[in-house]
Amino acid sequence: MAPLRNRTFFSLDELAGEIRESLLELNNRPFQKLDGCRRTLFETLDRPAIKPLPAERYEFATWKKATVNIDYHIDVEHAYYSTPYQLIGKEVDVRVTASMVEVLFKGQRVAVHQRQYTKGAYSTEPGHRPEKHQRYLEWTPDRIVSWARSIGPNTANLCEKILESRPHPEQGYRSCLGVLRLSKRYTEIRVEAACRRALAIGSHSYRSIKSILEKGLDQLTDEKTEPSPPPVKHLNLRGPEYYSQKGGPLC
Numbered sequence: 001m002a003p004l005r006n007r008t009f010f011s012l013d014e015l016a017g018e019i020r021e022s023l024l025e026l027n028n029r030p031f032q033k034l035d036g037c038r039r040t041l042f043e044t045l046d047r048p049a050i051k052p053l054p055a056e057r058y059e060f061a062t063w064k065k066a067t068v069n070i071d072y073h074i075d076v077e078h079a080y081y082s083t084p085y086q087l088i089g090k091e092v093d094v095r096v097t098a099s100m101v102e103v104l105f106k107g108q109r110v111a112v113h114q115r116q117y118t119k120g121a122y123s124t125e126p127g128h129r130p131e132k133h134q135r136y137l138e139w140t141p142d143r144i145v146s147w148a149r150s151i152g153p154n155t156a157n158l159c160e161k162i163l164e165s166r167p168h169p170e171q172g173y174r175s176c177l178g179v180l181r182l183s184k185r186y187t188e189i190r191v192e193a194a195c196r197r198a199l200a201i202g203s204h205s206y207r208s209i210k211s212i213l214e215k216g217l218d219q220l221t222d223e224k225t226e227p228s229p230p231p232v233k234h235l236n237l238r239g240p241e242y243y244s245q246k247g248g249p250l251c
Contacts, residue, residue, distance in 0.1 A: 061097045070139045071170040076101055079116040082128040122171045141169045144176045151183055152192030161204040178206035186213050193218035
């Protein structure tokens with residue numbers, strides 16, 4: 001750049017052309033204390049060691065650890081990805097890129113999914129499900145509904161609707177267990193009342209039950225419709241019939 005410092009250029013292309021010429025001259029200039037020049041050194045030393053570029057562009061990735069839930073899914077930034085059901089309760093490594101989620105167990109890749117950016121979204125590989133659905137799992141839909149029934153019929157009904165609304169029943173386990181665990185923070189009576197209210201408004205989710213309990217809406221009495229008061233009759237009150245009469249009195 002030094003030989004060009006006193007010159008004025010009016011475009012980047014003009015500057016780039018001059019730098020290109022200066023670079024050729026610099027690379028072909030003989031060394032003062034060594035044989036050859038920069039170009040010959042590159043041809044004999046560097047070029048033979050150069051390897052081709054990777055077939056795919058480098059993609060930035062982050063790593064995290066996750067524990068496989070009873071629904072054989074892991075939580076990655078509030079989206080859920082399936083793993084082989086045999087890994088339930090195991091800790092796995094997760095490689096996350098802008099487009100993919102890879103799951104590794106003891107250094108071996110066991111699952112790969114397209115990354116989901118919708119909060120609460122599920123990515124489930126059918127091959128990860130146990131044979132004959134939940135036969136070999138400790139947790140089953142029947143067991144969850146049975147637990148819910150011990151709290152009350154509305155809680156059981158709500159859990160059934162949550163499980164039925166998912167493509168795979170296991171995808172509703174987290175929501176159902178979340179509802180059931182609320183009975184530890186609140187009472188079973190309040191959870192049952194909250195489920196009754198949620199069913200009445202058609203909101204079948206853990207968040208809805210949690211919101212109802214936090215706001216105390218489960219403790220509100222059901223509003224009863226009271227009969228409308230009889231219409232007030234007075235000489236100075238005139239209805240539409242009065243003004244529809246042709247030739248009626250003027251006031």
